[in-house]
Amino acid sequence: MDLSVYKVETKATWCPGCGDFAVLRGIQTALTALEINPKDVLVVSGIGCSSNLPGFLKSYGFHGLHGRAVPVATGAKLVNPDLNVIVAGGDGDGYGIGLNHWVHAMRRNFNITYVVMNNQVYGLTTGQASPTTEKGQRTKSTPMGVIEVPINPISMALVTGATFVARAFSGDADHLAKMIELGIKHKGFSLVDVLSPCVTYNKRNTYQWFRERVYRLQDNGHNPKNLDDAIKKSYEWDAKIPIGVFYETDRPTYEDEEPGLKKGPVVSQPLGINQELGKELLKEFE
Ligand SMILES: Cc1ncc(C[n+]2csc(CCOP(=O)(O)OP(=O)(O)O)c2C)c(N)n1
Ligand code: SF4
Secondary structure (H helix, E strand, O other): OOHHHHOOOOOOOOOOOOOHHHHHHHHHHHHHHOOOOHHHEEEEEOOOOHHHHHHHOOOEEEEOOOOOHHHHHHHHHHHOOOOEEEEEEEHHHHHHHOHHHHHHHHHHOOOOEEEEEEOOEEOOOOOEEOOOOOOOOOOOOOOOOOOOOOOOHHHHHHHHOOOEEEEEEOOOHHHHHHHHHHHHHOOOOEEEEEEOOOOOOOOOOOHHHHHOOEEEHHHHOOOOOOHHHHHHHHOOOOOOEEEEEEEEOOOOOHHHHOHHHOOOOHHHOOOOOOHHHHHHHHHOOO
């Protein structure tokens, strides 16, 4: 399958050099490598520069409310489990306003892929501190420096029950596409946290800053089946920053266990109550 099947005429409106271009390309590359037809893909987003992504990709898309992409995606997946559902958004959208939804989706293990363009600021609203901005960093909303410690999305995903946890970097495009491909292939909730520099508002966590620090976990013999090792690695930050698959495991998905889906996807089940179901329900009152 050729990459062009996922291209639209609309030009991405991101600033030249924004890390999100590589993520868009990575999603297109992963979907074509997996030979997935655009009609079988839904990309859901919230609000933010990164959340504009569904508009730049030829597939079904849903650009929803700030922080509410994950519940929309899980709803879509529940009624149509055959759909490949990807959530695309930013750290502010997902790890800030949408954090609660993200946590519950991980423990429930919906078979969706969450690609977070983590630029460690709120880009669209011109550079306020986000939940992943580093302590001490001066931003528009923290002119004296951030006084809070940032959240660690990789550790959070690991302890909350995500069954596939990976990190990628927009400056390593092939590896990024591979991480997204593995995430989509994985059955269960997959998080791909992408270090995706905001060239306009984050002058600290730049491409150069990451290039001096990132290394590939899999080149260092990391075993992604070992949760303890994954948690240990998730705390590595600053001097050395690991990218790659931290952890992958097998656990039944929410869709696998949902009684309402035993007879197949809701979208292909008959509407209303038929005679058979009616009788079944009445039996409860006998
Ligand atoms: C409920 C609500 N709160 C705040 C906003 C304003 N807002 C829009 S985008 C955004 C930040 C997006 O940041 P992030 O998710 O990190 O994405 P980025 O723009 O960096 O890609 C904010 C605060 C909003 N639209 N709705
Ligand atoms: S403001 Fe930052 S995140 Fe938004 S498009 Fe520009 S570089 Fe990208």
